[in-house]
Amino acid sequence: MNDRDTERTFAALPPPHGRGFAETWWGRAWLRALEETALDSQQLKAGRRLARAGAVGAVSVRPGRITAVVQDRDRTARRADVLLEQLDGEQWDRLLDLAVERAGHVAALLDRDMPPHLVEDAATAGIELLPDMGDLEPECDCDAWDHCGHTAALCYQVARLLDQDPFVLLLMRGRGERALLDELQARSTRPAEVPAAVPHGVDAAEAYRAGDILPPLPAPPELPAEPGLPPSLDIEAPPAPGVDPAALRHLAARTAVEAQRLLARALGVEAEVLGAEEELTASQDAVRLALGTPGTDVLDRLTDGSGRDREALSRATRAWSLGGAAALAVLEEEWTPTGATLARARAALESAWDEDQWPLLRAKGNRWTVAGAPAQLRLGRDGRWWPYRKERGRWVPAGAACQDPATALIGQEIA
Numbered sequence: 001m002n003d004r005d006t007e008r009t010f011a012a013l014p015p016p017h018g019r020g021f022a023e024t025w026w027g028r029a030w031l032r033a034l035e036e037t038a039l040d041s042q043q044l045k046a047g048r049r050l051a052r053a054g055a056v057g058a059v060s061v062r063p064g065r066i067t068a069v070v071q072d073r074d075r076t077a078r079r080a081d082v083l084l085e086q087l088d089g090e091q092w093d094r095l096l097d098l099a100v101e102r103a104g105h106v107a108a109l110l111d112r113d114m115p116p117h118l119v120e121d122a123a124t125a126g127i128e129l130l131p132d133m134g135d136l137e138p139e140c141d142c143d144a145w146d147h148c149g150h151t152a153a154l155c156y157q158v159a160r161l162l163d164q165d166p167f168v169l170l171l172m173r174g175r176g177e178r179a180l181l182d183e184l185q186a187r188s189t190r191p192a193e194v195p196a197a198v199p200h201g202v203d204a205a206e207a208y209r210a211g212d213i214l215p216p217l218p219a220p221p222e223l224p225a226e227p228g229l230p231p232s233l234d235i236e237a238p239p240a241p242g243v244d245p246a247a248l249r250h251l252a253a254r255t256a257v258e259a260q261r262l263l264a265r266a267l268g269v270e271a272e273v274l275g276a277e278e279e280l281t282a283s284q285d286a287v288r289l290a291l292g293t294p295g296t297d298v299l300d301r302l303t304d305g306s307g308r309d310r311e312a313l314s315r316a317t318r319a320w321s322l323g324g325a326a327a328l329a330v331l332e333e334e335w336t337p338t339g340a341t342l343a344r345a346r347a348a349l350e351s352a353w354d355e356d357q358w359p360l361l362r363a364k365g366n367r368w369t370v371a372g373a374p375a376q377l378r379l380g381r382d383g384r385w386w387p388y389r390k391e392r393g394r395w396v397p398a399g400a401a402c403q404d405p406a407t408a409l410i411g412q413e414i415a
Contacts, residue, residue, distance in 0.1 A: 047152020086174035352406035
C-alpha cells in the first residue's frame with residue numbers, strides 16, 4: 001500500500017459553530033460508542049468544550065489508531081490517541097464479498113456515504129464495522145486511565161471527519177481507500193464459479209440401512225439477546241402511493257420481536273428470559289392501527305375506539321411512529337421524577353451543554369420547557385429524553401428519543 005493507504009493526515013478543523021459534531025447516522029454511531037464508554041460525563045463535557053474551541057490540531061488516521069495534539073485551556077499541549085481494533089484478513093475477505101453482492105454499495109462509498117445495508121449484513125456475518133461500547137480505547141500523555149477531555153475532544157473532531165468521508169473509518173479498521181477499491185474491482189470482475197455437479201440419489205433401502213450411522217443433527221441455534229434490526233428504509237426514492245414508511249418500520253420491528261419469541265418457544269426458553277411484554281390496551285391498539293390507515297370510515301371508527309378526537313389521534317399516531325407505546329405514554333402521561341431518577345435527570349442536563357450554551361429550562365413534572373422557544377424535553381420512565389415542539393398551541397412530538405438531552409434538542413429552534 002502507498003502512504004495514503006497507511007496514513008492520512010487531516011488539517012485542524014475550524015470550530016463547529018452552531019452545529020453538532022455529527023450529522024450522519026454513522027457519525028452519530030461513533031459518538032454513541034464514545035459516550036457509552038466514558039465513565040466520567042464531565043470529561044465528555046470538557047472534550048466538547050475543547051473541540052468547539054478549536055483546540056484539536058491536525059488529526060492523523062492510521063490502521064487501528066487516530067492521533068492529534070490537543071491544547072488545554074492553559075495552552076499545555078497533550079498528545080491524544082484513540083485505538084480501534086483492526087479487522088483481520090478473513091473478516092476483510094467476507095466484508096468485501098458482501099460489498100460486491102449488492103449493487104450500489106461501491107457507488108455509495110464512492111459518494112462518501114456509508115450504506116446501512118452493508119453495515120447490517122456485515123454485523124450479521126459477525127463483522128462489526130462501527131465501534132460499540134468499549135471499542136474506543138484511549139491513550140493520553142496526561143496519564144488519565146479512562147477517556148479524558150483530550151481523547152474525548154479528538155473523538156468529537158473525528159466524528160466530523162467521518163461525516164465527510166466514511167473511508168476514514170475503514171482506514172481505522174485496517175484498509176485504505178485505494179487498496180479497498182482495487183480489491184472491490186478485482187472481486188467485481190471475477191468470473192462466476194461453475195456450480196458443482198449435483199450428485200445422483202441413492203437407493204431408498206440403502207439409505208434406510210445407513211440411518212443409524214448418519215451424523216447427528218447440528219446443535220440448535222442460540223437465542224439472540226435482542227430482536228433483529230429490520231432493514232433501513234432510508235433511501236432516496238420516494239415511497240409508492242399508499243405506502244407509509246413509518247407504518248412499515250413499526251410492522252417490521254413488531255415482526256422481529258415476534259420472530260424472537262417464536263424462536264424462544266421452539267428452543268424451550270422460559271418466557272422470563274425475554275421479559276414479559278405487556279398487552280396493548282384497546283386505546284393503544286387503536287392508535288397502532290390508525291398509523292397506516294387513510295382517512296376513511298375505518299379511521300373514524302378507530303378515532304372512537306381510541307377515546308380521542310381526530311386531532312388528538314393524529315398526535316398519538318405521530319408519537320407511536322417514533323417509539324410505539326413508550327412514546328405514546330410520554331405524550332399523554334405527566335409524572336414527577338423523584339429520588340435517584342430526578343438526580344440522574346439533573347446530572348444529564350448539567351453535563352449536556354457547555355456553561356455558556358446552557359438553555360434556560362423551566363421544569364414541571366417530567367417536562368422541561370425551553371424559556372422563550374417553542375421547544376420542550378420530556379423524560380421517559382426509561383431515562384430517555386424525547387424532543388417536543390409547540391404547533392398551533394399544542395405540544396407535539398418532534399423526534400425519536402435520545403439518551404443525551406442536548407442531542408434530543410438538535411433541530412429545534414434553540415439548537
